Amino acid sequence: MEGIKKTRGRQKIEMKLIKNEEDRSITFSKRKSGIFKKASEISTLCGAQVGVVIFSSSGKPLSYANPSIDSLANRFLNQLEEDDETHPLVEIHRQMRLEKLNKEYNQLKTDLEAVKEKGKELKRLAKERGEEKGWWEAPIDELGVEEVEELMESIEDFHLVLTNHLAERACSNKNGNKPLHGGAAGTSGQGNNNSNSPFVIDAKENDFDLFF
Amino acid sequence: MEGIKKTRGRQKIEMKLIKNEEDRSITFSKRKSGIFKKASEISTLCGAQVGVVIFSSSGKPLSYANPSIDSLANRFLNQLEEDDETHPLVEIHRQMRLEKLNKEYNQLKTDLEAVKEKGKELKRLAKERGEEKGWWEAPIDELGVEEVEELMESIEDFHLVLTNHLAERACSNKNGNKPLHGGAAGTSGQGNNNSNSPFVIDAKENDFDLFF
DNA sequence: GTTGCTATGCTTAGCTT
DNA sequence: AAAGCTAAGCATAGCAA
Numbered sequence: 384m385e386g387i388k389k390t391r392g393r394q395k396i397e398m399k400l401i402k403n404e405e406d407r408s409i410t411f412s413k414r415k416s417g418i419f420k421k422a423s424e425i426s427t428l429c430g431a432q433v434g435v436v437i438f439s440s441s442g443k444p445l446s447y448a449n450p451s452i453d454s455l456a457n458r459f460l461n462q463l464e465e466d467d468e469t470h471p472l473v474e475i476h477r478q479m480r481l482e483k484l485n486k487e488y489n490q491l492k493t494d495l496e497a498v499k500e501k502g503k504e505l506k507r508l509a510k511e512r513g514e515e516k517g518w519w520e521a522p523i524d525e526l527g528v529e530e531v532e533e534l535m536e537s538i539e540d541f542h543l544v545l546t547n548h549l550a551e552r553a554c555s556n557k558n559g560n561k562p563l564h565g566g567a568a569g570t571s572g573q574g575n576n577n578s579n580s581p582f583v584i585d586a587k588e589n590d591f592d593l594f595f
Numbered sequence: 596m597e598g599i600k601k602t603r604g605r606q607k608i609e610m611k612l613i614k615n616e617e618d619r620s621i622t623f624s625k626r627k628s629g630i631f632k633k634a635s636e637i638s639t640l641c642g643a644q645v646g647v648v649i650f651s652s653s654g655k656p657l658s659y660a661n662p663s664i665d666s667l668a669n670r671f672l673n674q675l676e677e678d679d680e681t682h683p684l685v686e687i688h689r690q691m692r693l694e695k696l697n698k699e700y701n702q703l704k705t706d707l708e709a710v711k712e713k714g715k716e717l718k719r720l721a722k723e724r725g726e727e728k729g730w731w732e733a734p735i736d737e738l739g740v741e742e743v744e745e746l747m748e749s750i751e752d753f754h755l756v757l758t759n760h761l762a763e764r765a766c767s768n769k770n771g772n773k774p775l776h777g778g779a780a781g782t783s784g785q786g787n788n789n790s791n792s793p794f795v796i797d798a799k800e801n802d803f804d805l806f807f
Numbered sequence: 808g809t810t811g812c813t814a815t816g817c818t819t820a821g822c823t824t
Numbered sequence: 825a826a827a828g829c830t831a832a833g834c835a836t837a838g839c840a841a
Contacts, residue, residue, distance in 0.1 A: 393837050394812025401640050408808090410837080411641040417835060418633045423632060427612050429623040435630075435647050437637065481683065604831025605820050617825095618820085624826095634816095689820060811841080818834070824827080 401407040415437055422433045613619040627649055634645045 385632065385827060388814070389838080390815090390839055393816050393817065393835075394814095396640075396837070398636065398639050400642055405808090406837085407641050411643060412809095413700065414633065414637045414640070418637060420835090421626065421630045421633060422647075424610065425626045427610050428608075429619050430612055431623060431647050431649055435645075435648075435651070437632075437643055437645050506823050540678065600831070602822055602830045602832095603820080605818075605833050606831095607833065608820070621825095622820080629818060809841100812839080814837095815830085816834100818832100819830105820832090821830095823829070 401410055418435060423436045425431055426433045498557070613622055630647060630649070635642055636645045638645045
């Protein structure tokens with residue numbers, strides 16, 4: 384009842400890089416959730432397709448996309464809460480299955496995002512070369528060839544990745560067929576570690592987190 | 596001073612599609628700005644790379660990406676406000692130049708986004724086929740081949756687009772070389788209209804808006 | 808390293824212009 | 825129909841556990 388306040392509540396902060404590393408990572412985590420939530424909401428309210436990718440300062444890619452992951456996450460949640468009592472074996476099967484699906488999906492998504500990221504890098508590089516001079520100030524022809532060629536290489540690599548995916552699938556028509564639900568989300572350690580490869584953002588933690 | 600309230604203030608709304616079309620588009624516009632702002636903020640505060648793409652219900656792609664577009668937009672704004680007095684001819688040259696750059700950039704970006712969009716569509720299709728059954732419930736092999744092949748086609752098309760870009764640039768080493776600044780942002784009507792092409796989202800308004 | 812709390816700043820639904 | 829307003833709902837900075 385007294386005038387003693389437990390906290391100062393939300394405080395205004397300067398819009399610049401948070402220097403304290405811990406604060407920064409907490410803020411990142413909280414705001415990331417906020418953005419994903421907003422993305423989810425505009426998608427629901429307005430029927431818009433939304434894609435958000437956030438690379439943390441450590442290089443970890445986190446993403447939200449409508450409507451797939453959205454509903455997927457909801458399914459996960461519902462399942463986790465509703466049928467907590469299942470046969471252990473089925474449960475294990477589910478988990479393995481989901482882990483594989485999740486991994487596959489993440490790989491595909493990572494590749495896709497990497498292509499996009501490559502495009503951004505193109506601009507970034509062009510910008511950095513001229514100190515403060517942005518790429519749009521440079522002559523058109525000057526910024527063209529090398530970067531576009533680089534991008535094309537990425538695309539070709541991406542194409543290769545997809546080809547492999549296809550091949551793998553074509554050869555493995557022997558997995559279970561029963562539609563299954565929910566389970567744990569995290570997949571870890573994908574092995575694909577080559578810092579110079581166009582599709583590896585950060586070899587050490589190249590995983591996707593599912594939102595929610 | 597009296598207790599008469601001018602408005603009811605913000606009201607709670609159900610988290611479902613807004614049926615009234617006008618309300619929906621207003622909400623879309625407002626929340627889109629909100630999301631872009633949040634994206635900008637997490638980028639600044641946490642040094643994170645962020646990419647956001649939102650397709651309005653009419654199919655118009657809007658995007659925010661850190662840091663390129665962000666700073667680019669600021670440059671535009673600054674220029675527009677600061678050197679409003681220049682030689683008309685130079686001004687015209689700038690505008691043409693920027694229009695071309697902007698167009699090029701938008702095209703590249705559109706292509707990039709479209710590839711990503713294709714990936715999302717893949718999931719969407721897989722989801723729709725089984726009524727309420729999400730793609731992750733379907734057997735892995737069932738959802739693989741056709742959609743991935745479709746995606747691969749897109750990639751090949753994209754590759755072609757890039758090849759053309761490259762070729763165009765290689766042949767046109769005759770344009771002006773003077774680094775120039777700011778100007779108007781909007782480009783309109785790109786002509787590239789083929790609803791079944793993998794890279795045309797909405798032929799009628801296939802442009803990008805710059806944020807801010 | 809997370810999670811929960813609370814007071815406060817920020818966003819935005821419904822109006823008005 | 826685009827921009828501005830107001831009040832209420834929401835997000836979140838700084839702590840605490």
